[in-house]
Amino acid sequence: MPELPPPEAALPTGAAVRFDDGALRLSLATDIYSVSAILRSCYWLTNRCYVHLAPSAGNIEVTLLVKAREENETNSLAWEFLNSLVDNQLRVSIQQETAAVREMIVEQAFADVDVIDDRGRRVAPSHPPKVDQQAITTWRPVR
Amino acid sequence: MATSSLSEEKVLLHHILYDEDCLKAACEAYKTFAVVSVERGEGYSSIEVAPMPGAPDPETVQREFLNYVLDLSIKKYLAS
Numbered sequence: 001m002p003e004l005p006p007p008e009a010a011l012p013t014g015a016a017v018r019f020d021d022g023a024l025r026l027s028l029a030t031d032i033y034s035v036s037a038i039l040r041s042c043y044w045l046t047n048r049c050y051v052h053l054a055p056s057a058g059n060i061e062v063t064l065l066v067k068a069r070e071e072n073e074t075n076s077l078a079w080e081f082l083n084s085l086v087d088n089q090l091r092v093s094i095q096q097e098t099a100a101v102r103e104m105i106v107e108q109a110f111a112d113v114d115v116i117d118d119r120g121r122r123v124a125p126s127h128p129p130k131v132d133q134q135a136i137t138t139w140r141p142v143r
Numbered sequence: 144m145a146t147s148s149l150s151e152e153k154v155l156l157h158h159i160l161y162d163e164d165c166l167k168a169a170c171e172a173y174k175t176f177a178v179v180s181v182e183r184g185e186g187y188s189s190i191e192v193a194p195m196p197g198a199p200d201p202e203t204v205q206r207e208f209l210n211y212v213l214d215l216s217i218k219k220y221l222a223s
Contacts, residue, residue, distance in 0.1 A: 019145060019146055019147035019150075020145065020146050021146045021147055021149065021150045023146075023147035023148075023149050023150070025147060025148075035159070035160070036220070036221075039160075039216075039217045039220055039221070040217075040221070042213060042217065043214065043217045043218075043221075046210045046213060046214055050149050050206035050207075050209065050210055051209070051210060051213055052147075052148045052149050052154065052209055052213075053157075053160045053161070053213065054148065054155065054157060054160070055157050055159060055160065060160070063147050063148050063149055065147065065149050065206070
């Protein structure tokens with residue numbers, strides 16, 4: 001497998017900076033990657049490298065230094081980290097987009113009365129669903 | 144080229160990323176390995192880790208400490 005290029009050579013200028021001590025600093029724009037996605041991806045890294053995070057004018061700077069101290073390892077970890085960021089950002093976005101539906105399903109599961117109708121629409125509190133009195137009578141006949 | 148923040152003596156931990164309670168917990172957990180000095184600023188804490196005599200590599204102790212604070216902070220963030 002061909003060696004991966006160093007991120008500082010392949011990414012736009014300033015997006016990745018290499019330091020004397022072998023560490024690599026990635027600048028991540030928070031309007032693309034949320035703090036939540038960045039933290040999730042960092043958590044996955046801390047067993048293999050040292051990580052430091054710092055905010056900087058609309059960005060979060062992630063400094064990585066591989067514990068093994070091999071530059072190739074830093075490069076491959078940085079690329080894996082960037083891929084994992086995309087993955088985690090997608091998960092965060094889907095979680096946000098589907099939050100209302102998930103809440104409604106859980107609410108319905110624990111509710112005594114219907115909070116959503118049979119077409120999946122939320123029942124307005126002022127318009128309770130019609131009760132079929134005959135069905136109730138049939139199901140539990142009054143003697 | 145300069146050295147990275149991971150090699151500096153004093154490291155800034157911003158509170159939007161590093162939880163203050165987690166920093167306190169990490170200081171407590173590391174008290175047998177190192178003396179951690181914390182100076183509180185506006186929205187950040189400046190920390191300096193001085194390992195106890197006999198520690199193999201002071202830089203490694205500091206970096207492991209930073210990872211530990213980050214781990215605790217992320218766990219707290221994801222659980223909230």
